[in-house]
Amino acid sequence: MANLKEIRIRISSIESTIQITSAMKMVSAAKLKRAQDAIIQLRPYANKLTEMLVNLSASLDSGDGNTFSKEREEKNILFVTITSNRGLCGGFNSNIIKRTTALIKQEFKNCNSSIISIGKKSSEDFPKNGFNVISTHDDLYNEITFEAVSEIAESIMNDFANAKYDKVFLVYNQFKNAATQIIMNENYLPVETPEDESATIGDYIFEPSKEEIVDVLIPKSLKTQLFKAILDSHAAEHGARMTAMHKATDNANDLKDDLTLFYNKARQAAITGEILEIVGGAEALNG
Numbered sequence: 001m002a003n004l005k006e007i008r009i010r011i012s013s014i015e016s017t018i019q020i021t022s023a024m025k026m027v028s029a030a031k032l033k034r035a036q037d038a039i040i041q042l043r044p045y046a047n048k049l050t051e052m053l054v055n056l057s058a059s060l061d062s063g064d065g066n067t068f069s070k071e072r073e074e075k076n077i078l079f080v081t082i083t084s085n086r087g088l089c090g091g092f093n094s095n096i097i098k099r100t101t102a103l104i105k106q107e108f109k110n111c112n113s114s115i116i117s118i119g120k121k122s123s124e125d126f127p128k129n130g131f132n133v134i135s136t137h138d139d140l141y142n143e144i145t146f147e148a149v150s151e152i153a154e155s156i157m158n159d160f161a162n163a164k165y166d167k168v169f170l171v172y173n174q175f176k177n178a179a180t181q182i183i184m185n186e187n188y189l190p191v192e193t194p195e196d197e198s199a200t201i202g203d204y205i206f207e208p209s210k211e212e213i214v215d216v217l218i219p220k221s222l223k224t225q226l227f228k229a230i231l232d233s234h235a236a237e238h239g240a241r242m243t244a245m246h247k248a249t250d251n252a253n254d255l256k257d258d259l260t261l262f263y264n265k266a267r268q269a270a271i272t273g274e275i276l277e278i279v280g281g282a283e284a285l286n287g
Helices: 004-058 092-107 119-126 136-141 146-161 210-286
Strands: 075-080 112-118 135-136 167-177 180-191
Touching: 004 167, 004 210, 075 092, 075 119, 075 146, 075 180, 075 210, 092 112, 092 119, 092 180, 092 210, 112 119, 112 136, 112 146, 119 135, 136 146, 146 180, 146 210, 167 210, 180 210
Parallel strands: 075 112, 075 167, 112 135
Antiparallel strands: 167 180
Protein backbone atom coordinates (compact mmCIF):
# COMPACT_ATOMS: atom_id res chain seq x y z
CA MET A 1 0.00 0.00 0.00
CA ALA A 2 1.29 3.46 -0.93
CA ASN A 3 2.13 5.68 2.03
CA LEU A 4 0.35 8.97 2.69
CA LYS A 5 3.14 11.10 1.20
CA GLU A 6 3.00 9.23 -2.14
CA ILE A 7 -0.78 9.64 -2.30
CA ARG A 8 -0.48 13.39 -1.60
CA ILE A 9 2.07 13.70 -4.43
CA ARG A 10 -0.26 11.85 -6.83
CA ILE A 11 -3.20 14.08 -5.88
CA SER A 12 -1.06 17.19 -6.42
CA SER A 13 0.05 15.86 -9.83
CA ILE A 14 -3.55 15.20 -10.89
CA GLU A 15 -4.58 18.71 -9.80
CA SER A 16 -1.87 20.13 -12.09
CA THR A 17 -3.15 17.96 -14.94
CA ILE A 18 -6.70 19.24 -14.36
CA GLN A 19 -5.46 22.84 -14.61
CA ILE A 20 -3.72 22.07 -17.93
CA THR A 21 -6.67 20.21 -19.50
CA SER A 22 -9.12 22.87 -18.34
CA ALA A 23 -6.97 25.62 -19.85
CA MET A 24 -6.66 23.71 -23.14
CA LYS A 25 -10.42 23.20 -23.20
CA MET A 26 -11.05 26.94 -22.79
CA VAL A 27 -8.48 27.84 -25.47
CA SER A 28 -10.04 25.35 -27.92
CA ALA A 29 -13.52 26.71 -27.13
CA ALA A 30 -12.38 30.25 -28.01
CA LYS A 31 -10.68 29.10 -31.23
CA LEU A 32 -13.68 26.93 -32.12
CA LYS A 33 -15.98 29.96 -32.14
CA ARG A 34 -13.86 31.74 -34.76
CA ALA A 35 -13.33 28.59 -36.86
CA GLN A 36 -17.04 27.72 -36.67
CA ASP A 37 -18.07 31.20 -37.83
CA ALA A 38 -15.67 30.96 -40.79
CA ILE A 39 -16.96 27.61 -42.07
CA ILE A 40 -20.64 28.46 -41.48
CA GLN A 41 -20.22 31.63 -43.57
CA LEU A 42 -18.36 29.86 -46.39
CA ARG A 43 -20.34 26.60 -46.62
CA PRO A 44 -23.56 27.94 -48.28
CA TYR A 45 -21.54 29.82 -50.91
CA ALA A 46 -19.30 26.82 -51.65
CA ASN A 47 -22.24 24.40 -51.87
CA LYS A 48 -24.21 26.71 -54.19
CA LEU A 49 -21.19 27.30 -56.41
CA THR A 50 -20.61 23.55 -56.70
CA GLU A 51 -24.29 22.96 -57.46
CA MET A 52 -24.28 25.61 -60.20
CA LEU A 53 -21.12 24.17 -61.70
CA VAL A 54 -22.42 20.59 -61.71
CA ASN A 55 -25.70 21.61 -63.33
CA LEU A 56 -24.01 23.81 -65.92
CA SER A 57 -21.48 21.08 -66.78
CA ALA A 58 -24.30 18.58 -67.26
CA SER A 59 -26.01 20.88 -69.76
CA LEU A 60 -22.96 20.90 -72.03
CA ASP A 61 -22.70 18.50 -74.95
CA SER A 62 -20.59 15.45 -74.15
CA GLY A 63 -17.93 16.52 -76.64
CA ASP A 64 -17.57 19.97 -75.10
CA GLY A 65 -16.59 18.80 -71.63
CA ASN A 66 -13.99 20.70 -69.67
CA THR A 67 -10.55 19.18 -68.97
CA PHE A 68 -11.46 18.84 -65.29
CA SER A 69 -14.64 16.86 -65.95
CA LYS A 70 -13.13 14.16 -68.17
CA GLU A 71 -13.51 10.62 -66.87
CA ARG A 72 -10.46 8.37 -67.32
CA GLU A 73 -9.62 4.80 -66.42
CA GLU A 74 -8.65 4.77 -62.76
CA LYS A 75 -4.95 3.89 -62.64
CA ASN A 76 -3.34 6.71 -60.65
CA ILE A 77 -5.22 8.00 -57.61
CA LEU A 78 -4.35 11.03 -55.49
CA PHE A 79 -5.58 11.45 -51.90
CA VAL A 80 -5.45 14.86 -50.26
CA THR A 81 -5.52 14.12 -46.51
CA ILE A 82 -6.32 16.93 -44.08
CA THR A 83 -5.29 16.39 -40.45
CA SER A 84 -3.90 18.68 -37.73
CA ASN A 85 -0.43 19.71 -36.64
CA ARG A 86 -1.10 18.87 -33.00
CA GLY A 87 -2.58 15.98 -31.07
CA LEU A 88 -4.69 15.74 -27.90
CA CYS A 89 -7.89 15.74 -29.96
CA GLY A 90 -9.16 12.18 -29.55
CA GLY A 91 -9.48 10.13 -32.72
CA PHE A 92 -9.52 13.17 -35.00
CA ASN A 93 -6.25 12.39 -36.81
CA SER A 94 -6.26 8.60 -36.52
CA ASN A 95 -9.71 8.41 -38.16
CA ILE A 96 -8.41 10.16 -41.31
CA ILE A 97 -5.29 8.00 -41.43
CA LYS A 98 -7.35 4.81 -41.02
CA ARG A 99 -9.88 5.86 -43.69
CA THR A 100 -7.15 6.75 -46.21
CA THR A 101 -5.29 3.51 -45.49
CA ALA A 102 -8.50 1.50 -46.01
CA LEU A 103 -9.21 3.23 -49.34
CA ILE A 104 -5.69 2.61 -50.62
CA LYS A 105 -5.45 -1.02 -49.50
CA GLN A 106 -9.00 -2.11 -50.29
CA GLU A 107 -11.02 -0.01 -52.73
CA PHE A 108 -8.03 1.11 -54.84
CA LYS A 109 -5.60 -1.72 -54.12
CA ASN A 110 -4.93 -2.25 -57.85
CA CYS A 111 -4.14 1.43 -58.49
CA ASN A 112 -1.05 3.55 -57.95
CA SER A 113 -1.92 5.75 -54.97
CA SER A 114 -0.20 8.96 -53.91
CA ILE A 115 -0.86 11.32 -51.01
CA ILE A 116 -0.71 15.08 -50.52
CA SER A 117 -0.64 15.66 -46.77
CA ILE A 118 -1.99 18.78 -45.08
CA GLY A 119 -1.21 18.54 -41.37
CA LYS A 120 1.85 17.28 -39.51
CA LYS A 121 0.17 14.16 -38.08
CA SER A 122 -0.49 12.56 -41.47
CA SER A 123 2.83 13.84 -42.84
CA GLU A 124 4.63 11.88 -40.11
CA ASP A 125 2.48 8.74 -40.18
CA PHE A 126 2.11 7.86 -43.86
CA PRO A 127 5.84 7.73 -44.79
CA LYS A 128 6.47 5.42 -41.79
CA ASN A 129 3.93 2.97 -43.22
CA GLY A 130 5.40 2.99 -46.71
CA PHE A 131 2.88 5.24 -48.48
CA ASN A 132 3.92 7.58 -51.28
CA VAL A 133 3.64 11.13 -49.91
CA ILE A 134 4.48 13.51 -52.76
CA SER A 135 4.17 16.76 -50.81
CA THR A 136 3.33 18.12 -47.36
CA HIS A 137 1.80 21.45 -46.36
CA ASP A 138 2.13 21.53 -42.57
CA ASP A 139 2.81 25.29 -42.46
CA LEU A 140 -0.60 26.07 -43.95
CA TYR A 141 -2.12 26.23 -40.45
CA ASN A 142 0.12 29.15 -39.49
CA GLU A 143 -2.35 31.29 -41.44
CA ILE A 144 -5.17 29.73 -43.43
CA THR A 145 -5.81 31.98 -46.42
CA PHE A 146 -7.61 31.43 -49.71
CA GLU A 147 -4.46 32.43 -51.61
CA ALA A 148 -2.32 29.75 -49.90
CA VAL A 149 -4.97 27.09 -50.48
CA SER A 150 -5.35 28.20 -54.12
CA GLU A 151 -1.68 27.38 -54.79
CA ILE A 152 -2.21 23.80 -53.60
CA ALA A 153 -5.44 23.51 -55.64
CA GLU A 154 -3.73 24.83 -58.79
CA SER A 155 -0.94 22.28 -58.42
CA ILE A 156 -3.49 19.45 -58.12
CA MET A 157 -5.49 20.74 -61.10
CA ASN A 158 -2.34 20.96 -63.27
CA ASP A 159 -1.39 17.38 -62.40
CA PHE A 160 -4.90 16.17 -63.24
CA ALA A 161 -4.96 18.12 -66.52
CA ASN A 162 -1.62 16.56 -67.48
CA ALA A 163 -3.07 13.09 -66.79
CA LYS A 164 -0.68 12.48 -63.90
CA TYR A 165 -3.69 11.44 -61.83
CA ASP A 166 -6.99 9.98 -62.99
CA LYS A 167 -8.97 10.65 -59.83
CA VAL A 168 -8.49 12.89 -56.78
CA PHE A 169 -10.15 12.53 -53.37
CA LEU A 170 -10.28 14.81 -50.33
CA VAL A 171 -10.20 12.93 -47.00
CA TYR A 172 -11.04 15.12 -44.02
CA ASN A 173 -13.26 15.61 -40.95
CA GLN A 174 -16.38 17.64 -41.67
CA PHE A 175 -17.53 19.84 -38.80
CA LYS A 176 -21.06 19.06 -37.58
CA ASN A 177 -20.94 20.34 -34.01
CA ALA A 178 -18.44 20.57 -31.16
CA ALA A 179 -18.89 16.89 -30.25
CA THR A 180 -19.35 15.36 -33.72
CA GLN A 181 -17.11 15.16 -36.77
CA ILE A 182 -18.07 13.34 -39.98
CA ILE A 183 -15.27 11.55 -41.85
CA MET A 184 -15.48 12.50 -45.52
CA ASN A 185 -13.81 10.99 -48.58
CA GLU A 186 -15.05 13.49 -51.11
CA ASN A 187 -14.58 13.30 -54.86
CA TYR A 188 -12.51 16.29 -55.99
CA LEU A 189 -11.56 15.53 -59.59
CA PRO A 190 -12.96 14.85 -62.11
CA VAL A 191 -15.91 17.19 -61.53
CA GLU A 192 -19.03 15.08 -61.15
CA THR A 193 -22.16 15.57 -63.26
CA PRO A 194 -25.66 14.67 -62.02
CA GLU A 195 -27.03 11.33 -63.19
CA ASP A 196 -30.58 12.67 -63.12
CA GLU A 197 -31.12 14.87 -66.18
CA SER A 198 -34.04 16.61 -64.48
CA ALA A 199 -31.62 17.98 -61.91
CA THR A 200 -29.91 20.19 -64.49
CA ILE A 201 -30.70 23.86 -64.95
CA GLY A 202 -33.51 25.04 -67.21
CA ASP A 203 -33.29 26.61 -70.64
CA TYR A 204 -31.32 29.84 -70.22
CA ILE A 205 -29.52 32.19 -72.57
CA PHE A 206 -25.88 32.50 -71.47
CA GLU A 207 -23.60 35.45 -72.03
CA PRO A 208 -20.75 34.63 -72.50
CA SER A 209 -21.18 31.02 -73.66
CA LYS A 210 -21.65 28.06 -71.32
CA GLU A 211 -18.19 26.79 -72.18
CA GLU A 212 -16.50 30.07 -71.21
CA ILE A 213 -18.47 30.26 -67.97
CA VAL A 214 -17.55 26.67 -67.05
CA ASP A 215 -13.87 27.29 -67.85
CA VAL A 216 -13.85 30.14 -65.31
CA LEU A 217 -16.15 28.54 -62.74
CA ILE A 218 -14.44 25.15 -62.46
CA PRO A 219 -11.03 26.39 -61.18
CA LYS A 220 -12.77 28.83 -58.83
CA SER A 221 -15.11 26.11 -57.55
CA LEU A 222 -12.27 23.61 -57.00
CA LYS A 223 -10.22 26.16 -55.05
CA THR A 224 -13.27 26.99 -52.93
CA GLN A 225 -14.01 23.29 -52.38
CA LEU A 226 -10.50 22.67 -51.01
CA PHE A 227 -10.64 25.84 -48.91
CA LYS A 228 -13.99 24.70 -47.45
CA ALA A 229 -12.58 21.24 -46.62
CA ILE A 230 -9.61 22.81 -44.76
CA LEU A 231 -11.85 25.21 -42.82
CA ASP A 232 -14.21 22.32 -42.03
CA SER A 233 -11.30 20.26 -40.70
CA HIS A 234 -9.91 23.22 -38.73
CA ALA A 235 -13.23 23.77 -36.95
CA ALA A 236 -13.66 20.02 -36.38
CA GLU A 237 -10.15 19.86 -34.86
CA HIS A 238 -10.96 22.46 -32.20
CA GLY A 239 -14.30 20.80 -31.48
CA ALA A 240 -12.60 17.41 -31.08
CA ARG A 241 -9.87 18.86 -28.85
CA MET A 242 -12.39 20.70 -26.67
CA THR A 243 -14.41 17.49 -26.24
CA ALA A 244 -11.28 15.41 -25.55
CA MET A 245 -10.01 17.88 -22.93
CA HIS A 246 -13.46 18.01 -21.32
CA LYS A 247 -13.45 14.21 -20.97
CA ALA A 248 -9.86 14.25 -19.71
CA THR A 249 -10.77 16.85 -17.07
CA ASP A 250 -13.77 14.79 -15.93
CA ASN A 251 -11.67 11.61 -15.73
CA ALA A 252 -8.94 13.42 -13.78
CA ASN A 253 -11.52 14.80 -11.34
CA ASP A 254 -12.92 11.30 -10.80
CA LEU A 255 -9.43 9.93 -10.19
CA LYS A 256 -8.66 12.78 -7.80
CA ASP A 257 -11.86 12.09 -5.85
CA ASP A 258 -11.02 8.38 -5.58
CA LEU A 259 -7.47 9.12 -4.41
CA THR A 260 -8.70 11.74 -1.91
CA LEU A 261 -11.15 9.20 -0.45
CA PHE A 262 -8.38 6.58 -0.29
CA TYR A 263 -6.05 9.13 1.31
CA ASN A 264 -8.61 10.06 3.96
CA LYS A 265 -9.26 6.40 4.77
CA ALA A 266 -5.53 5.68 5.02
CA ARG A 267 -4.98 8.73 7.22
CA GLN A 268 -7.90 7.74 9.46
CA ALA A 269 -6.50 4.22 9.74
CA ALA A 270 -3.09 5.63 10.68
CA ILE A 271 -4.64 7.89 13.34
CA THR A 272 -6.69 4.98 14.72
CA GLY A 273 -3.54 2.84 14.87
CA GLU A 274 -1.68 5.56 16.78
CA ILE A 275 -4.56 5.91 19.27
CA LEU A 276 -4.61 2.15 19.84
CA GLU A 277 -0.83 2.20 20.46
CA ILE A 278 -1.18 5.04 22.97
CA VAL A 279 -4.09 3.33 24.77
CA GLY A 280 -2.21 0.02 24.77
CA GLY A 281 0.90 1.69 26.19
CA ALA A 282 -1.12 3.46 28.90
CA GLU A 283 -2.80 0.21 29.93
CA ALA A 284 0.57 -1.54 30.08
CA LEU A 285 1.93 1.18 32.40
CA ASN A 286 -1.14 1.02 34.60
CA GLY A 287 -1.05 -2.79 34.65
